[in-house]
Amino acid sequence: MVNFNGTILRSDATYLNEQNRGLRYGDAAFETIRANGGKPLFWEDHYLRLMASMRILRMDIPMNFTMEYLEEQILQTLAHNDLEGKNARIRMTVFRKDGGLYTPSQRGVDFVIEAKPLDTPFYQIEVGNYEVELFKDHYMAPGLLSSVKSNNRALNVLAGIFAEENDYQNCLLINTDKKVVEAINGNLFLVKGTKIKTPPVADGSINGVLRKNLIEIIKKTEEYEIEEASISPFELQKADELFITNVISGIIAVSKYRKKKFGSEVSRKLVGRLNALVRLGA
Known part of the structure; x- marks a missing residue:
């Protein structure tokens, strides 16, 4: 079951057509949210980022798009998918209403919410073979627009195909x-x-919700220092650890980049502290 503009529909229902601007132009923003025990994690952060994304994309924000209204829509979607009180992956997509590319008057928006079950209630770190490589066929543009979670993800798709074809995990x-x-x-x-570094949003990185919360966790520790600063490719092979974060998987420890193999001691510590935050009702 999916939630389209507040109406629950069967997953096979026809509610979009070829005029959809998300399909035609990638004119859409989305949030991927994890629910634990039926509760959306880091909901306020997700909501604020969605509102910021809509403003950057010059979408009109409806008056009823309050944090409470959208959370209620998420909870209804979970309930209609038999996921009430369970763990789930939620995707909320907002797209401008149908219209031509050069029709700035078409500023209204529609939304759709999907939900799928997840097995684990808390974040787990798996230590195994997780090799990464640089993707150099195409480059990202630094700046604010790249930080938006929009449907313009061609670069990520091509990088995923490259990884699959060359037996890399990412x-x-x-x-x-x-x-x-x-x-x-x-x-x-x-x-x-x-010292722990993560690229700044100005370099083009997604302003990740888990990134934000992990930075705050690290700032509160006495043993580590966090820095938002550019990372050159040459630094990768000098690092002790590399890890990747997102709200669904949590922390993913990288085991290898080219000839360099990495440990996972810091990653393990941080996932424990991340789960402590989740238990406190993040």
């Missing part, structure tokens, strides 16, 4: 300034000694 994306920005499906963190 790829790291580079911007036009030749700085490492993020992975295909999450933000990148680099550990060197007691």
Whole structure:
């Protein structure tokens, strides 16, 4: 079952057509949200990022798009998918109403919410073979627009195909300034000694919800120092650890980049602290 503009429909119902601007122009923003025990995690952060994305994309924000209204729509979607009180992956997509590319008067929006079950209630870190490589066929543009979770994900799709064809578990994306920005499906963190770095949003990285919360967790620790700073490809092989973050998987430890193999000590510690935050009702 899906939620289209507040109406619950069967998953096979016809509610979009070829005029949809998300399909035609990638004119859509989305949020991927994890629910634990039927509760959307980090909901306020997701809501604020969605509102920011809509403003950047110059979408009109309906008066009823309050945090309470959209959370209620999520809860209804979970309930109609027999996921009430369970763990789930939620995707909320907002797109401009149908109209031609050059019709700025077409500013209204529609939304759709989907939900799928997840097995684990808390974040788990799996240590095994997780090799990454740089994707250099195409580059990201640094700047605010790249930080939006929009449907314009051709670069990520091509990087995913490259990874699959070359037996990598993920790829790291580079911007036009030749700085490492993020992975295909999450933000990148680099550990060197007691210092942890993550690329700044200005370099083109997604302003990830888990990234934001993990930065706050690290700031509160005494043993690590967090820095939002550009990462060059040369730094990757000098790092002690690399890990990738997103709200569904949590922390993904990278085991290898080219000839360099990485540990996972810091990743393990941080996933424990992340789960402690979740237990407190993030």
